[in-house]
Amino acid sequence: MLGKMAAAVATFACLVVLSSLQAYEATEVLCSQVNGTVHGTVYLTPKLSVPEKYQQITWWFNEPLMILIKKWNQSESYPGDCFHHRLRYHENHTLEIKQLQKQDSGTFRMEVEDSQSQETKELFQLVVYDPVPKPRMNFTTRVNEDGWCNVTLACIVSATQVTYRWCENEKDLVGKNSSTLDVALKSESHASYKCIVSNPASEETGFIYYRSPCTWNEKNSAVPLSLARKTADSILAFGFLLLVHNWV
Numbered sequence: 001m002l003g004k005m006a007a008a009v010a011t012f013a014c015l016v017v018l019s020s021l022q023a024y025e026a027t028e029v030l031c032s033q034v035n036g037t038v039h040g041t042v043y044l045t046p047k048l049s050v051p052e053k054y055q056q057i058t059w060w061f062n063e064p065l066m067i068l069i070k071k072w073n074q075s076e077s078y079p080g081d082c083f084h085h086r087l088r089y090h091e092n093h094t095l096e097i098k099q100l101q102k103q104d105s106g107t108f109r110m111e112v113e114d115s116q117s118q119e120t121k122e123l124f125q126l127v128v129y130d131p132v133p134k135p136r137m138n139f140t141t142r143v144n145e146d147g148w149c150n151v152t153l154a155c156i157v158s159a160t161q162v163t164y165r166w167c168e169n170e171k172d173l174v175g176k177n178s179s180t181l182d183v184a185l186k187s188e189s190h191a192s193y194k195c196i197v198s199n200p201a202s203e204e205t206g207f208i209y210y211r212s213p214c215t216w217n218e219k220n221s222a223v224p225l226s227l228a229r230k231t232a233d234s235i236l237a238f239g240f241l242l243l244v245h246n247w248v
């Protein structure tokens with residue numbers, strides 16, 4: 001819910017900037033939202049085509065702040081230095097922003113002045129999210145009788161603006177998007193549940209496993225197939241080495 005609201009706000013901001021520019025210029029302005037995580041890196045890659053011989057490219061942050069100037073056939077400069085060496089301009093006109101901070105959220109504007117002094121621009125709405133922490137799993141037994149094990153699973157994460165998805169035995173439970181999940185088991189001997197918590201920039205996963213009768217555990221007591229396979233493979237490899245060793 002909150003995640004959707006943040007997205008809606010960002011989209012709205014994008015539209016507002018766009019329409020206020022269009023009020024005095026009848027040109028279409030490209031605008032896109034880019035999502036990053038705190039301490040992460042984003043690449044602002046323009047969709048507009050930059051002519052081979054341009055006069056200059058300028059980047060602005062939240063309108064009044066000029067953050068980059070690149071004149072054709074000259075190296076770029078970073079006026080203001082408000083991003084403290086966290087900006088890097090690439091020859092293909094992509095702008096890299098490193099070690100993101102929450103305050104970097106805002107509107108980045110790229111302006112290209114071609115050899116005829118015609119200007120085109122593109123907007124990027126950057127939203128910097130906290131990375132999603134790893135969820136903890138919990139369960140509350142509602143019913144444990146007549147062979148039924150009816151419980152409510154909870155996926156607990158200390159973060160706002162996140163969305164939830166659930167999988168049962170690695171199959172998507174379509175439409176289950178709440179932090180809790182009601183399950184009712186009877187004939188099953190075991191089952192696995194996965195909760196995926198995400199925001200537009202990152203996701204984390206929590207697991208909880210069921211064993212008949214009505215036992216829940218964050219650790220899977222059965223050896224996963226892939227691990228059994230790896231062990232078998234390494235035994236094979238070791239056997240082969242022994243063989244080669246004896247042979248030589």
Ligand SMILES: *[C@@H]1O[C@H](CO)[C@@H](O)[C@H](O)[C@H]1NC(C)=O
Nearest residue numbers: 001002004163175176177178
């Ligand atoms: C969760 O799914 C229901 C439909 O199953 C939908 O109406 C609702 O908007 C969804 N909520 C979120 C937060 O995505």
Ligand SMILES: *[C@@H]1O[C@H](CO)[C@@H](O)[C@H](O)[C@H]1NC(C)=O
Nearest residue numbers: 006007008033034035200201
């Ligand atoms: C960023 O997040 C918004 C809202 O969730 C989404 O619409 C958009 O596609 C995302 N942008 C990228 C580049 O993934």
Ligand SMILES: *[C@@H]1O[C@H](CO)[C@@H](O)[C@H](O)[C@H]1NC(C)=O
Nearest residue numbers: 052053054071072073074075
């Ligand atoms: C580009 O710059 C280099 C040196 O910085 C110079 O030698 C060259 O003549 C310039 N090219 C043009 C077309 O101005």
Ligand SMILES: *[C@@H]1O[C@H](CO)[C@@H](O)[C@H](O)[C@H]1NC(C)=O
Nearest residue numbers: 043045046090091092093094
């Ligand atoms: C431009 O270069 C950067 C860094 O080399 C790279 O990450 C990015 O994908 C490139 N963008 C395009 C559109 O090729």
Ligand SMILES: *[C@@H]1O[C@H](CO)[C@@H](O)[C@H](O)[C@H]1NC(C)=O
Nearest residue numbers: 136137138139140141154156
């Ligand atoms: C986990 O569930 C139990 C009840 O089954 C409850 O008492 C406990 O407070 C829950 N723990 C958390 C962290 O929510």
Ligand SMILES: *[C@@H]1O[C@H](CO)[C@@H](O)[C@H](O)[C@H]1NC(C)=O
Nearest residue numbers: 143145146148149150184185
């Ligand atoms: C447990 O859930 C199942 C499926 O929803 C339901 O049919 C059953 O009556 C429940 N068990 C009890 C004892 O309420």
